[in-house]
Amino acid sequence: MKQLQTKKPWERWPDETGTAYDRFVMYLKMGADRSISKVADKLQKGSSYATHLRRWSSKYDWVDRAAAYDEHLVLKSLRNKERLMDMAHARLWKMVDQALDTYEEILILDNVIYVGEGSTTTMNERFKVVKDVLDRLGVNFAVKEGPPPSSGSIYTQINNYLYGASPDGDG
Numbered sequence: 001m002k003q004l005q006t007k008k009p010w011e012r013w014p015d016e017t018g019t020a021y022d023r024f025v026m027y028l029k030m031g032a033d034r035s036i037s038k039v040a041d042k043l044q045k046g047s048s049y050a051t052h053l054r055r056w057s058s059k060y061d062w063v064d065r066a067a068a069y070d071e072h073l074v075l076k077s078l079r080n081k082e083r084l085m086d087m088a089h090a091r092l093w094k095m096v097d098q099a100l101d102t103y104e105e106i107l108i109l110d111n112v113i114y115v116g117e118g119s120t121t122t123m124n125e126r127f128k129v130v131k132d133v134l135d136r137l138g139v140n141f142a143v144k145e146g147p148p149p150s151s152g153s154i155y156t157q158i159n160n161y162l163y164g165a166s167p168d169g170d171g
Contacts, residue, residue, distance in 0.1 A: 009068040013060055028062075036057055
């Protein structure tokens with residue numbers, strides 16, 4: 001950048017005229033397809049005006065300022081996606097915790113009747129719901145002879161599913 005900036009590079013420079021900045025904003029909003037010629041065309045001006053725009057572009061460093069703005073938008077988008085993924089993972093882990101609490105309750109109480117929130121179900125019915133949630137998460141929950149899997153091994157399987165490790169631990 002030619003001019004030392006204390007503000008964001010795409011903001012108006014102190015010596016930049018209002019008209020020059022308006023044209024820069026038009027240029028900026030065109031995105032990756034931007035060009036001086038397209039700004040002149042949009043304004044329905046001829047090639048002499050495009051030459052005038054090129055002088056402003058050079059004087060006020062439009063190309064580098066636009067590149068900085070594009071980078072800013074990409075980083076902002078990535079931060080937003082990361083924040084949304086973190087929120088989704090937090091909600092998912094809350095659901096997993098609830099499912100595992102129910103799973104452990106089922107292991108302890110087996111076929112006891114559960115009464116809650118105006119409904120009556122058996123633990124086996126609740127187990128089917130929990131199993132369905134865990135199945136959709138990719139947790140291997142096949143019914144086998146012997147003791148059921150521990151809630152710790154279920155957490156490990158879910159963590160592997162979410163963060164990319166393979167179910168057999170090869171990562």
